[in-house]
Amino acid sequence: MSLEPTSPYLLIFRDTSPDLYRALSPEERVALLNRWRAWAHQLKDTGKLVQGSPLADEGRVVKGPRGRHVVDGPYAESKEEIVGYFLVNAADFEEATAIAGECPGLPHGMVVEIRPLADCCAVSRTLEVPSASSSQHEVFA
């Protein structure tokens, strides 16, 4: 589909200061949602956004050599809670960085971490998870 070869990058969204969000007026909230929406649509229409999702508030952490240590709640070690992710196709790190730089959450204290998916992943081959070779996927079909 895309003419240039692209690689998958994971954009990890972290909230550093939920209070900034909480202080938004109802109208500002709608405006922010609309900015996200426009951003996601534009990424989707240009074939860059492969998949993405917010994360639910609950979670569990499994630890210990035999997985016996199970803790409720999201992994609380970090102050910067992961709230969701986008999987994007980008030509290179620079393009992925440029995409992340347009995240509408940034002015509200959101932090976006960019992680390229390492290639030669056996798991993605067996599960047909999008990798460098396959761009668009049926998630949005």
Place this chain on the structure above:
Amino acid sequence: MTAETETVSAASRPDSAQSSEIVEHFFREQSRRLYGTLTRILGPRDLSIIEDVVQEACFRALRTWSIGGIPDNPAGWITRVAINLARDAMRRTQMATTKEAALIAFFEQQESTPLAAAAGDGKLPDDSLRLLFVCCHPSISPEAQVMLSLKVLCGFTTRQIAVAFTSSDAAVEKQLARTKRRIRELGMAFDLPEGEELALRLNSAHIALYLLFNEGYKASSGERPIHEELCREAIRLTVLLLDHPVGRTPRSHALLALMLLTAARFPSRLSMSGDLLRLTDQDRTKWDQALINRGLFHLGQSAEGDDFSEYHVQAGIAATHCIAPSYESTDWSQILELYDRLVAIKPTAIVALNRAVALSHVKGPEAALAALETIGSGESLKSHYLFHAVTGELHSRLNHHERAADCFRQALNLAELRPEQAHFERQLERLYISRDHREREVGHRPAESHA
């Protein structure tokens, strides 16, 4: 497939863009609705908990929908989150288990009914009216009533209330906390009052709504959109009152008529450059005829029965202005008559001041100045810029230029809002121009006689 991926695909499919569009007032409407529903289930004792739940539910919606897109039924989504949060809060605070049962029952009903229907469970007007009566309880001070109403009934943030009241966030927060504590102490029920109690509570609600409207009307500077919003909310809540048999009284009609007939003239209040325009200078073609018609309709409805409140009189005055094709052709004797009645109901200095303006059009500026002499003896009025503005205007009409200028200078000193100050600066400028002109004429005449 998990709920999250469903959400993502829904938001990202262009064809569903239409269905998941949310409107500007979405969060405000949701928070109003949730306040009503939760207060019905949990009672007004725990408004603080309810507020936290409503806030948190809206916040989670924002956070999740940002990344995931807006779900097909956003209202149902928020309700589900809010009910869960409320249940958690109940468990944490170990509140009466009956309430938890009620929550679970509501929750299950939500789950079993199609989500679209669940979003509005048909009790909204009733809930809102009950909430209005809680917020406007006579045991709460009128200003506190208005602040709580803005929060609970209008979905305003603390910040927005602070802007509206030119106060600080902290001060508003403190006042709201005090009010909620008061409601708790009073052990208020979430019910519709009856009999004598109803008249008392309605009266209190009318005062709060009038104050809310006035708060928006009087401030013409600063964050204008907020202030027009206050007037809109006052109108919305008064309509709500009239929608319910309990609140549908001639006095409620009169109050709504007053608001509509005043709001109808908003579009012409400011000039292109944002200056305040006097009634005489306003472009009457800009008046909102639809609002005037609605106002006149409710004024008609208000005449049923023998109640003749201050709202009736004020609505009558506003209507007389609205139906006059020009300032000059205004029925001033009708307005004066109405002000005479208003003075009898509400003998305040401001009412007397307004009456003097009407008097000046019926009996001339001298009569009005004489009337102002008597009411102006009270110090309180002399510290109000309007007193000097009106006196200055009357002197100006009598060509007492120096005295008029003195008055406008005092008005200028006392006015706090920029558009008002600008107005008096212009008045002074006009006076100076006409004085210069006069002096030139005076300067010419002796020369001519010498010739």
